[in-house]
Amino acid sequence: MTEWIDIAPLDDIPKRGARMVKTALGCVAVFRTTTDEVFALDNACPHKSGPLAEGIVHGNSVTCPLHNWVISLETGEAQGQDQGRVATYPARVEKGRILLDRAFLRAKAAA
């Protein structure tokens, strides 16, 4: 069963932006797209662990701030020629609040 944790109001993340959530097992980047969708990914680029939360968000992708890899927010997969993938976690918006699945903490523990 999914158990959702209320994280913060959606408006705490700018449109086409991201913020970081700290967990005991590392940081998760929470993204907000142009159309107010939210996505949660490990805050570490598959290339050299660049902080994805600091990247430029466009469409459903983010460009890593360190060396411009483009990562899909939906799959965590690097786009184009680049190879690699970061973990993604369930996230959604309800009544203007961002919710993350508590299971992601467990998933991170297992990873």
Added chain:
Amino acid sequence: MTQKLIVIGAGMASGRVLEHLFDAAANYDVTLFNAEPRGNYNRIMLSPVLSGDKTYAEIVTHDADWYGANGVTCRFGERVATIDRAAKTVTAENGEVLPYDKLVFGTGSNPFMIPLPGHDLKGVIAYRDLEDTQRMMDLGPDNKCVVIGGGLLGLEAAAGMAARGVDVTVVHIMGHLMERQLDEAAGYLLRKALVDKGITVRCAANSKEILGHNGHVKALVLDDGTELPCDLLVMAVGIRPNVKLAQEAGLAVGKGIHVDDHMITSDPDVLAVGECVEHDGVIFGLVAPLYDQAKVAAQTLMGEHAQFVQKELSTKLKVTGCDLFSAGDFADGEGREDIVFRDPARGVYRRLVIENHVIKGAVMYGDTADSNWFFALIRDKTDIADMRDTLIFGPAYQGGTPLDPLAVVAALPRDAEICGCNGICKGQIEDAIAAGATDLGAVRLTTKASGSCGTCTGLVEQVLAVTLGDDFVIPAAASICGCTDMTHEDVRRMIKSQRLTSMPAVWQECGWKTSCGCHVCRPALNFYLLADWPVEYQDDPQSRFINERKHANIQKDGTFSVVPRMWGGITTPNELRAIADAADKYMVPTVKVTGGQRIDLLGVKSEDLPNIWADLNAAGMVSGHAYSKGLRTVKTCVGTDHCRFGTQDSTGLGIKLEKELWGSWTPHKLKLGVSGCPRNCAEATCKDIGVICVDSGYQVSIGGAAGMDVKETELLLQVATEEDAIKAIKAVTQLYRENATYLDRIYKWMGKVGLEWIKERVETQQDALVDRFELSQSIYRKDPWAEHAQTKADRYQPLANLALEAAE
């Protein structure tokens, strides 16, 4: 036996219930109450009445004859005051008690009035009924009206009044109009169409209070202090289901009156339809579902089994000249793809959102002729895999082979217009080609085609290709990125010539192929827009690389470096102490003297940035912009203050220059140097702009480099006074800001336009350039660190800390 039916509210939903009942000759004796002093009319046609396209008489749906013929007892202008469900009676306002067998609620909704100070002044109205419409119609031409709310209703009110010559301003709290139905791009086109109608539109504007005079509205005041004078103020910010009476009668009420699938409320003898109901958690504001409800309610009243099912909805705006359509869900999402089509020349925008080969949502502007077809595809969840390539062009293009753009151009008649700006037809271009113009430049020169806004460049090239065959290869000019076919130069030209002042405007007018650009084009557009429209355009931090968004340089481990300004390389013991204290306090691992005559604190954590900035601010230091495509450093030597060879006060001039230029954004970074004599200890002749002091004055030279390329500056001009040197430098900086391609240093730009071109403009247009530079600086010459430390510090903290959450 005939049963007694009492209906509360003669609105669009309950009217439809009665039509169904009478059509089926149901055995009911109906009494109809209505708070408005009239029967049922087509409320959605109030907008055409307002704009003068229709009269009230034309929108009446049920007249006295109709009510008479169906034996309805009309109690118009009378409210139902209370209901006694146990006794099954209602009490009218005049105290009369009437029994019922069945009761139907159709009380609609109430417009929401924002409780701003002054909202109860005379002349503050909603837009809901004929009275409101009449108030707006009575406002003669040249009066001023403010409409709060840039949604469907607000815009119809605004357009209707504008059509009557009223001076209308729409104040909308969100960034673009009709944000619930439209995306930014369509919102931009809509805004443009309204502005063309003479309506002033203010988005992202927050209302603060309403001012009055003798009890009558006088002006609206915004958060930022702007005062918008008005004779009438219309609030169109939303509606709330009208549930008061139902609540007092003890019916189950949430946002609306709770009904089941049969439109029955929590009391089996009481039904409800229309905007006053809540079904399955949803409330309603458009008539399509209300009509479905009315049909179900009528069948339920007649003892038939029927169920109300919620359906997909679509929206259109009834304002002439603003053709827009939106339907379904057009949010981006997992597994969703966008198909975007833009035709800048015709002002057309279409966007489809597709998931698993099914269209989920659509937004269209400018050409909505195919909207019904798309709406049917959404509603029926049609598999569109086979027509995906041509889908966006609409039904006319399905089933055939995909169109070859060259074949389309080849098929155009000779009198087809190619260049709209100059009115050049295909035939004229063909003639020019036949007369020897065999490339784009020659065609442009002889016919002027594509010489103005440039959007038809591709078309002209296609005419060349079709006419010359293999002799002409369409040149692949390097476009900014995959989002567009336009080059940086094309886009800059469009921004200036078409007065594009927002990013959605550029995306639309330049035919962007993605919904919101990418990391390559967005930073460039953000710069172009703020450089060309410093007052109108709002800087977009989300379109900036992290260093410029967070005003610090990101390091390979995700920490940041902090470089405060040391004006002209001069510091003081106090500044050095503050830097040392900050380094201790925030445990900065590395403190380094940079190549730019200042000190770098490397390895600061994101969370600490606002605090370290506040500490440095307290000691009088500001951001050094070591991270910006903007003014970096002005390197100086000691000059006449101490040096035995110094000819002028190079340190003083350097400090003055840095204080005048700091905070300005430029196409790439901008570094200056001022040396006190030709020995050049400040290395001024390898900077973007260098000043060498000589006995007779100042030599200002530009275009040096000492990075990946090494180049010596070239002399721009020599002036006699410090003041003239500063003016010349501001002028050349502004010329660079206005003309260079994003990420070209001055030497690269100079390589393209030539030193002579720059010189001529700096000499002949100096004052105008300086004025424009100063205008921009009036906004940007401020310390971003102080601003962020004071107003945005929370953005530097994690959104949440779940480190203590159990990970069991």
